[in-house]
Amino acid sequence: MSKELSENQLSYIGHLQLDRLLSCLQPLSTHPEEHIFITTHHSLEIWFKQLLFDLKRIIAHCDADELGQVNWLLKRVAEILRLAEAHWTVLETMSAADFLEFRGRLTGASGLQSRQFRELEVLCGLHEIAGEEYGRRVEDAWPGMIAGTPRTLRAAFFGVIARSGHRPEDIYRNRWRQFDLFTLLEGVFELDRRVAAWRQSHILMVRRQIGMRTRGTGGMVGQDYLAATTRQLFFPELWELRHDMSADAGGEVVAAGEPKK
Numbered sequence: 001m002s003k004e005l006s007e008n009q010l011s012y013i014g015h016l017q018l019d020r021l022l023s024c025l026q027p028l029s030t031h032p033e034e035h036i037f038i039t040t041h042h043s044l045e046i047w048f049k050q051l052l053f054d055l056k057r058i059i060a061h062c063d064a065d066e067l068g069q070v071n072w073l074l075k076r077v078a079e080i081l082r083l084a085e086a087h088w089t090v091l092e093t094m095s096a097a098d099f100l101e102f103r104g105r106l107t108g109a110s111g112l113q114s115r116q117f118r119e120l121e122v123l124c125g126l127h128e129i130a131g132e133e134y135g136r137r138v139e140d141a142w143p144g145m146i147a148g149t150p151r152t153l154r155a156a157f158f159g160v161i162a163r164s165g166h167r168p169e170d171i172y173r174n175r176w177r178q179f180d181l182f183t184l185l186e187g188v189f190e191l192d193r194r195v196a197a198w199r200q201s202h203i204l205m206v207r208r209q210i211g212m213r214t215r216g217t218g219g220m221v222g223q224d225y226l227a228a229t230t231r232q233l234f235f236p237e238l239w240e241l242r243h244d245m246s247a248d249a250g251g252e253v254v255a256a257g258e259p260k261k
């Protein structure tokens, strides 16, 4: 039995606005499996919101060279992304046969229209490296999104590195003496790696549910569009650095695009 609340006390339902939040689950069909489909989307959108919130804090802490806070929050970001990826195996308990019984009701609704997912990419600075075509697509879908994001994680991260006076390769070499900078490098790399894993697992889930050659409700064909997005990295420099480190350690690194023998 819960105790009575006095007039100036908040209730659980009131603080969390649960009536509003939970009333958002409105299936279009009578198919019982549409419930988990909507729940998965809602859950991921709520986590996207938290990621955007924390990434903005991380950017501000980077600009103030507060690496303790940056590295602490990057740990949380990595944990949330790990959790985000786990959503795909939950959704896969909805069989393809069940999904295809209500998929037609979705008409044009697609994750492609997730504003928060695109904001995440832009806040990390993808438009700064992914080429003009990417920037045009974002601007067509969300006019003003790029201009409304004056400071990105990429810019803030490279700002910290430049002010430190150390190159990433030297930070790796001197990692125990420059532990905060090393942790920062690994923290942003981990973010990149986990978003890449989220994209890959989304693709596997899509393959399972509709196949990769079926046109999506957003109009794209998975094998062309989704497969291409797996090449989008926020910190390609840090991935590339692995080649330099391998070569320095005596490993043979083939040139990009060179056929393997």
Ligand code: HEM
Pocket (backbone or CB within 6 Å): 040, 041, 044, 045, 091, 099, 110, 111, 112, 113, 114, 117, 202, 205, 206, 209, 210, 215, 216, 217, 218, 219, 220, 221, 222, 225, 226, 229
């Ligand atoms: C049965 C479940 C799902 C299927 C079959 C599916 C399929 C697809 C397909 C085919 C696309 C390419 C665009 C299109 O033509 O629609 C796409 C994009 C996308 N989906 Fe899903 N999806 C599913 C669930 C989800 C869920 C639960 C989320 C969570 C937010 C999500 C987020 C996204 C995002 C963000 C994109 C855009 C990716 C990018 O532009 O890089 N999807 N999805």
